[in-house]
Amino acid sequence: MKKKDIAPALVRVALYIRVSGEEQKIKGLSLEAQQERLEAYARERGWVIVGVYIDAAKTARKNMHKRTEFQKMLGAVKRDEIDVLLFCRLDRWFRSVADYYKVMEVLEAHNCGWKTIDEEYDTSTANGRLYINVKLSIAQNEADICGERIDVVFDSKVAHGTVVSGSAPCGYRVNSEKRLEVVPEDAAIVCDAFNHFEATVSQRGTVKYIRETYGLNWCDATFRRMLQEKLYTGVYDRGGRYNSNFCQPIISQEQFDRVQLLLKRNARSAPAGNVYIFTSILTCSECNHKLCGYISRGIYYYRCNQHFQRGRCCHNHSARESHVEAWLFEHLAEELERCQLEWEVEAAKKKRTAAGTDKATLKRKLGKLKELYVNDLIDIEEYKRDYEIYMSALNQIPDNNIEPPPDFSAVRKLLDSDFKSIYDTLTREEKRTLWRSVIKEIRIDNDQNITGVVFG
Numbered sequence: 001m002k003k004k005d006i007a008p009a010l011v012r013v014a015l016y017i018r019v020s021g022e023e024q025k026i027k028g029l030s031l032e033a034q035q036e037r038l039e040a041y042a043r044e045r046g047w048v049i050v051g052v053y054i055d056a057a058k059t060a061r062k063n064m065h066k067r068t069e070f071q072k073m074l075g076a077v078k079r080d081e082i083d084v085l086l087f088c089r090l091d092r093w094f095r096s097v098a099d100y101y102k103v104m105e106v107l108e109a110h111n112c113g114w115k116t117i118d119e120e121y122d123t124s125t126a127n128g129r130l131y132i133n134v135k136l137s138i139a140q141n142e143a144d145i146c147g148e149r150i151d152v153v154f155d156s157k158v159a160h161g162t163v164v165s166g167s168a169p170c171g172y173r174v175n176s177e178k179r180l181e182v183v184p185e186d187a188a189i190v191c192d193a194f195n196h197f198e199a200t201v202s203q204r205g206t207v208k209y210i211r212e213t214y215g216l217n218w219c220d221a222t223f224r225r226m227l228q229e230k231l232y233t234g235v236y237d238r239g240g241r242y243n244s245n246f247c248q249p250i251i252s253q254e255q256f257d258r259v260q261l262l263l264k265r266n267a268r269s270a271p272a273g274n275v276y277i278f279t280s281i282l283t284c285s286e287c288n289h290k291l292c293g294y295i296s297r298g299i300y301y302y303r304c305n306q307h308f309q310r311g312r313c314c315h316n317h318s319a320r321e322s323h324v325e326a327w328l329f330e331h332l333a334e335e336l337e338r339c340q341l342e343w344e345v346e347a348a349k350k351k352r353t354a355a356g357t358d359k360a361t362l363k364r365k366l367g368k369l370k371e372l373y374v375n376d377l378i379d380i381e382e383y384k385r386d387y388e389i390y391m392s393a394l395n396q397i398p399d400n401n402i403e404p405p406p407d408f409s410a411v412r413k414l415l416d417s418d419f420k421s422i423y424d425t426l427t428r429e430e431k432r433t434l435w436r437s438v439i440k441e442i443r444i445d446n447d448q449n450i451t452g453v454v455f456g
Helices: 022-026 031-044 069-080 097-108 124-159 184-200 201-212 221-229 252-264 322-376 382-402 409-416 419-423 428-438
Strands: 012-019 048-058 084-088 113-116 172-174 180-182 236-238 241-243 282-284 294-295 300-305 439-444 450-455
Touching: 012 031, 012 069, 031 048, 031 084, 048 069, 048 201, 069 097, 113 382, 180 184, 184 221, 184 252, 184 428, 201 221, 221 252, 241 409, 300 322, 322 409, 409 428, 419 428, 428 439
Parallel strands: 012 048, 012 084, 084 113, 282 439
Antiparallel strands: 172 180, 236 241, 294 300, 439 450
16 A cells, blocks of 8 residues: 655554464464564654554454454544554455455545555555455455365364364363263263253253252353253264264263253243343443343343352342333433543543653653764664654644543433433334433442443
8 A cells, every 4th residue: 555645743553463373373474473573664664553453363254343453453543543554464454355345444534544564555546456356355265265175174073073172061071082072070960950950940940059069150041052062962963064973972862852842841031022221231330240131020120140140249139120211311411410520530630641651751762862863873864753753743742642522412412302201102122222322331239229321
């Protein structure tokens, strides 16, 4: 990509590093090797590194949302904190033409460029853009071929009773031959759990029994997956691959089938269409986990499953949905004023601290730069170039450290409207959308007191 005309202002560069396997480490694309080369490249050009984002053991063909560091980097781009993205090669970034253009829309909207240190690209011409498309298409094809080879390897592993990964269900372990072998003491617990469930037809009761008897802190979801795990019968049946004699069984096929029938009859999943207005918003003040919704006698409640399923939290009371709604109607305006005041105080404190620290750092660098010149370790051209960079950064500190305030406009617009009279006419889906549009989190304690609201 063509070099951006950012001078004399400071160029803020973010380094993106990715490896997906051992083969790339052999080829000199290890995390350490990539980072060292990228840092050296940035230093040579006088760029300031504002972030290093590393996705280890992540393939470029995976959904972008699964590459956590990549998403953090895009977030910084959207906040206009980065001028240039720097990486070693184009395939470190993407192996998909479609994903490339999705991200390019974000970069162009925020005036952010990108550059590779091992390859040269120019997006300003039709031929340059065609070249990028060809390179990405080739990389995508290589990844597809590699995926097909991996499928063949996995098919062979399953057919020969070899594990595909290093994980094993409770009751088994992976031996030196890469096969599942039974752990007698753990297998006995699994058998006891199946027997207890078959006798009581209660998942929660069985989980409690296992916790009290063996000290194992299973949750309902974990135990339900165990009850449906076909490996306990010795059968591998995943991803279209099947082997009826994959490992030694722990549970008989007859008992497994009986348990599956009981699971169907005892299904307690929420009926389709139930909408919980504060799902993903209500948070336990004690353990910071999200509260889960449930219905009792037609009334909507929220509870902390870290207590009810795992016994790890003291939050043993349920919050009634209507009480949360009533509290919001009464206190939303004062919560908004409190949050805005707290943000202003904290922002002012951060500004003073960050500005003072950054200025002191840059002044020390200016002093060292002068020493290098005086001692004839650098020439006048190098001195002038670095001096301009540091002074530019120093002059920009007061403005660059002013963090943009949260957007409270949506909440104020809601408060200024007669939303209380309209609220009762909304569907549950519309109510959920309304609260999610203005509130990120509502913290509630065991006494059902709302201890804080975070606006989003």
